Amino acid sequence: MSNGIKMTGGCMCGAVRYETTGTSFGVNHCHCHSCRKHNGAVVVTLAGFAADQVTFSGDDRKIYESSPGVGRAFCGNCGTPLTWEGDGGELGPIFEFHISTFDNPDDLVPTAHAFEPERIPWFDVADNLPRYQGFVDDSTPLRHGPVSEGLPSG
Ligand SMILES: [Zn+2]
Numbered sequence: 313m314s315n316g317i318k319m320t321g322g323c324m325c326g327a328v329r330y331e332t333t334g335t336s337f338g339v340n341h342c343h344c345h346s347c348r349k350h351n352g353a354v355v356v357t358l359a360g361f362a363a364d365q366v367t368f369s370g371d372d373r374k375i376y377e378s379s380p381g382v383g384r385a386f387c388g389n390c391g392t393p394l395t396w397e398g399d400g401g402e403l404g405p406i407f408e409f410h411i412s413t414f415d416n417p418d419d420l421v422p423t424a425h426a427f428e429p430e431r432i433p434w435f436d437v438a439d440n441l442p443r444y445q446g447f448v449d450d451s452t453p454l455r456h457g458p459v460s461e462g463l464p465s466g
């Protein structure tokens with residue numbers, strides 16, 4: 313957070329824009345049902361920032377409260393899913409941006425997988441990153457790397 317790196321992003325139509333300052337506290341894949349549902353995706357990747365690192369511009373984002381205190385934001389015009397937002401514990405309020413809403417997501421490299429047990433069974437990713445039971449935290453990962461059995465093959 314101490315450096316001045318700025319990154320920008322926004323929705324597909326450009327109505328909602330945002331800028332982040334400093335480094336992300338975490339870039340992770342999330343396999344949980346809620347993230348997948350919100351995005352219509354098999355897995356999502358999120359980059360988290362404390363609220364004081366984030367500035368929105370343009371149209372106000374729409375927020376759907378998926379559970380008490382958890383907002384799932386999207387563009388009211390084009391529908392692009394933008395964030396998971398809520399209480400980040402000692403970080404205070406946080407925004408976790410869906411990685412491909414950044415203008416240059418290549419710069420945000422994931423380091424772990426969250427909610428591995430909720431992964432859709434026929435899809436896995438060929439990285440060696442740790443897979444966690446729930447949130448990425450200090451717990452012992454379930455394993456590193458993808459499953460090999462159980463996935464379809466041509
Ligand atoms: Zn939009």
Ligand SMILES: [Zn+2]
Nearest residue numbers: 342343344347
């Ligand atoms: Zn999730």
